[in-house]
Ligand SMILES: Cc1ncc(COP(=O)(O)O)c(C=O)c1O
């Protein structure tokens with residue numbers, strides 16, 4: 001498999017773009033390879049500029065639950081485009097979108113659209129701080145909530161991959177109110193609340209951690225988190241940028257039966273176009289300008305193209321809830337196949353799966369926390385990734401990311417992946 005044009009483009013890109021990429025994990029740095037440049041995509045496949053095709057498990061990092069360039073979702077987009085790309089003035093589709101989200105998430109009475117998950121979490125925190133008139137926040141080690149300063153502390157995703165979980169350039173003062181607790185360890189939270197509970201504005205969490213691989217929460221952990229935040233009048237924020245409309249139609253809050261005070265969305269709700277949203281109880285959301293004084297704005301927020309793609313995606317999911325079972329079944333088959341491979345090869349590796357989200361960890365299980373995840377052999381993951389790519393399978397280019405599935409991943413894709421995975425694992429563990 002040749003990557004001549006990709007390599008050429010990468011050399012050119014590095015002259016003008018930091019690291020040649022517009023988001024760090026795309027550089028494939030941690031898997032010891034130059035990135036492939038994509039020309040087009042359809043269904044479960046992406047095609048690079050050298051004419052190679054891959055079964056894609058990145059799916060644009062989650063938005064494409066219905067696969068690439070889904071004809072049904074794209075239908076009508078040209079007409080929307082021809083009517084204008086952005087107005088900076090309200091549109092009907094924004095109202096329909098907000099209604100749809102609030103109907104799907106009973107904890108969300110009102111929702112504000114933004115342009116990214118980063119904006120969603122950043123804005124939610126601002127509102128929570130204004131609402132409680134407190135400054136301190138709690139986040140969890142290994143959870144990634146985008147790259148706003150206050151949340152770029154002991155973070156996940158690319159920050160974990162590149163070993164800079166706390167970014168330089170973030171002023172000390174900005175993060176002195178950010179307290180970091182241990183995922184799935186309620187005592188680490190209770191200890192902080194016992195000392196300074198009255199000062200904590202918000203607890204923000206990925207209800208299923210998807211940026212340190214995939215680490216499901218213990219149900220009791222989330223339940224006690226809900227209770228303690230309620231007891232102290234602290235705003236509980238679920239960052240469902242990944243899990244929203246993916247884990248289930250109603251997200252992780254539906255699966256675990258827990259109502260947060262605020263929820264952040266992104267990815268799927270834009271159907272592959274840039275988007276984010278935050279919402280919550282009416283009493284809290286009424287703090288947002290122009291009703292309240294908490295300022296938050298956006299030139300392109302509620303963009304008609306993103307709203308159209310997102311609305312159609314969510315409607316398709318709403319009217320076809322069986323999609324969730326189908327995706328879960330594919331994830332189950334991958335889990336089963338990966339586990340068979342691990343047993344046959346007798347190697348230290350582990351699969352975590354919850355509903356349709358899963359991750360293959362290069363470490364002995366169980367993997368329940370950031371510390372467990374940190375034990376992974378990332379060098380072996382790099383070998384594995386490269387071997388999979390050679391076999392036409394595009395896995396996430398970092399150990400600390402989840403595998404994303406879509407409705408368009410066919411049984412033959414899954415079986416091909418399991419077979420390739422056996423061969424790649426064998427080579428990775430021989431070296
Ligand atoms: C859970 C979570 N929150 C927030 C973000 C930030 O979203 P965005 O990349 O759209 O800024 C991401 C992904 O990037 C995410 O996975």
Ligand SMILES: N[C@H](C=O)CCC(=O)O
Nearest residue numbers: 023024025061157211401
């Ligand atoms: N893990 C990140 C979001 O979910 C990956 C997207 C990115 O940062 O490029």
